[in-house]
Amino acid sequence: MKDTLHEEANNFKAVAHDVAVSGAYLYPVKGILFFSYHKDLWRPFISRAVQTIGLGLGVTTAMFFFTYFPQAAIMAFTSGPLAPISAALLVLSESSTITNFLARSFVLADALTDTFDGTLVARGHTELVAKGRQVNASGGAVSRLGKMLNRPLERMRPSALVRSLMLLPLNFIPVVGTLLYVYMQGKERGPVAHLRYFDLKGWDERKREEWVRRNHGGYTGFGMAAFLFEMIPFASLAFSFTNSVGAALWAADMEKAQ
Numbered sequence: 001m002k003d004t005l006h007e008e009a010n011n012f013k014a015v016a017h018d019v020a021v022s023g024a025y026l027y028p029v030k031g032i033l034f035f036s037y038h039k040d041l042w043r044p045f046i047s048r049a050v051q052t053i054g055l056g057l058g059v060t061t062a063m064f065f066f067t068y069f070p071q072a073a074i075m076a077f078t079s080g081p082l083a084p085i086s087a088a089l090l091v092l093s094e095s096s097t098i099t100n101f102l103a104r105s106f107v108l109a110d111a112l113t114d115t116f117d118g119t120l121v122a123r124g125h126t127e128l129v130a131k132g133r134q135v136n137a138s139g140g141a142v143s144r145l146g147k148m149l150n151r152p153l154e155r156m157r158p159s160a161l162v163r164s165l166m167l168l169p170l171n172f173i174p175v176v177g178t179l180l181y182v183y184m185q186g187k188e189r190g191p192v193a194h195l196r197y198f199d200l201k202g203w204d205e206r207k208r209e210e211w212v213r214r215n216h217g218g219y220t221g222f223g224m225a226a227f228l229f230e231m232i233p234f235a236s237l238a239f240s241f242t243n244s245v246g247a248a249l250w251a252a253d254m255e256k257a258q
Helices: 002-022 024-037 039-075 080-106 109-122 158-172 176-192 195-201 205-214 216-230 236-257
Strands: 133-135 145-148
Touching (some): 024 039, 024 216, 039 236, 080 236, 109 145, 109 195, 109 236, 195 236, 205 216, 216 236
Antiparallel strands (some): 133 145
């Protein structure tokens, strides 16, 4: 594990310049602004809000009930008098990670796809969206979306959840640990944000990997920024949608550049 972390730290140093130059880390912020001013994009979010909030409350309650005291006891040896606070923060992070995984896998998949597609329609890329679903001629960006012709966003793999939970303790290493945690998560999350885009483009696995490799800095930067927003407790649901908007805005700009 130590060797892996050291290797990841070196990789981060190597890719830092590409991340900065790409500017892709700005798209999650652009997604927030675009989402705020386009009320039609709120529909998928509102339709899943109650379910996801209920899921989050259930997971958080269960995690505190079953894991808080054992983790606080363990942290008493490492954090001393700060153990209760450290344990609470860790449980909140674990709960957020689990909720995000379950929500994306079972509750939000279609809603996030609608948000992504609706953003592309709002940006004038109706023909691209029409490759993956029916698109009506009139109405708002989301209301124009019809039946999907191919599968929506893929579910997150259980291995991703296990990996996230294993990396959480990195946050207790001041500054460096958190940066490394965000980098390792962002590197994985970045390409996932464009799975729907790759699907609409009709790219096979080889083409996707080639594209991600050519834009590695951009995807890492986007993933890091998006993940930072989704780390915020109790707000990760909203940021999942704004990040989807940001990913679609980035895809729209990619289409213009091609």
